[in-house]
Amino acid sequence: MCELLAMSAKLPTDISFSFTGFVERSGRTGPHKDGFGICFYEGKGVRLFKDHLPGCESPVASFLQGYPIKSTAVISHIRQANVGQISLENTHPFQREMCGRIWTFAHNGQMKIEDIPEPRHYRPVGQTDSEKLFCWLLGELRDSCNNQGRMRDHIDTLEKHCNRINQYGVSNIMMSDGDSIFVYCSTKLSWITRRAPFGKAHLTDADLTIDFAEVTTEDDVVTVIATQPLTDDETWHQMRPGESRIFEFGDCVQTRYGPEIIHHSHS
């Protein structure tokens, strides 16, 4: 299994603090040592850093901890391989272009690869069930939206397919088109939104404390979503199996759990 991390922010924000705790789990405090990846959206542009080495040993990961890239949407993944060898092409997040946007996908799950329908439009480069799932999911979305629009316009389709896939095994999903971050909880995902007045937080996986008040403005709103809470002195919201959420520019804008849909409005 693997672990997932995402950030949605109102203003460009660096994820160095959360990422520092997260990569500890890639070989030091956790067994997810078979590679890591992190994707930063900057406008419609994307930077994707990957390594097949454990995050805690990777020169790329240590460079990133010291180089605070500011972004409004980030998705990251640390891998504990089950399907597919340890290699760069099997390292999440995966990306494809649709509707003139780069879509990013990271996955924590386990299912039979033959249970995933054959993808249209997109083909996997590596051997993982996760990449095949992404290719299929994005192909279905592309067909249903006629290669038009943004993720937020097609959440119903996305959610329907995630529910279907969830019947085949564990499948926690993070996906973004740069504006929206969609998360689907199959078994385990937690999130926290930080806004003014900001306080302090201490990492679970490293002895590091940050005072967010010192590094933010009153306007900042930042949500972090992760497989497991990254701090030990804050209250994280635990998602329910089958629950999905959409975050945009720091805030949760929609929650769905079974037939129940809540549209959140933020002033």
Place this chain on the structure above:
Amino acid sequence: MCELLAMSAKLPTDISFSFTGFVERSGRTGPHKDGFGICFYEGKGVRLFKDHLPGCESPVASFLQGYPIKSTAVISHIRQANVGQISLENTHPFQREMCGRIWTFAHNGQMKIEDIPEPRHYRPVGQTDSEKLFCWLLGELRDSCNNQGRMRDHIDTLEKHCNRINQYGVSNIMMSDGDSIFVYCSTKLSWITRRAPFGKAHLTDADLTIDFAEVTTEDDVVTVIATQPLTDDETWHQMRPGESRIFEFGDCVQTRYGPEIIHHSHS
């Protein structure tokens, strides 16, 4: 205009020496200060590093100069913007997946964006003529190969389209599917193949000399292709306008110039 750099190698090789000279041209010895990008293939996997900052100032570029990533196929680009603002999404190289492979494209040219036909299958994320050209070219290739095969199987199509596009303006092209590197010379491209016995070389853009004999084995074969020669004490081959070449694992395997096609064989 921009500058291009590529490497094709028999055995995984780092490009640190060439890249060190090349990025000097991104703001120090040359005017190509509007971003840089470099893509390394490792098997079917890819690492793509980009920055909208001048290469000579970019923390990502300095990290890469000190972190020798070994690869058999590399494409890099430094940008001097004409069409499209200075931003990450307008920074080359561009990538898309076709046939279960990641295809990479970098371009040095100038043409009217409206002269480029509308792409099928792929859509540009940014505003450059180059990305539109890539999307169109790859879409045409995809149609003609029915989304099957590798670049080497479809060189005729690729070349025909490059010749067509070349009529609209300057269009020097580098493209790879991970195995083959295709280069098309519209105005200016040079290349050099280094093999045993290896000698020394001195960069044109920085006072740096390398003794390749110290960092290679007898089996190494490495070709570097660049807009302008990167060393001042070696003989580079200058390509003719309208000439294309395909390099695979260090060697040139095919040259085409007008109706003349030469298939090179290497033992």
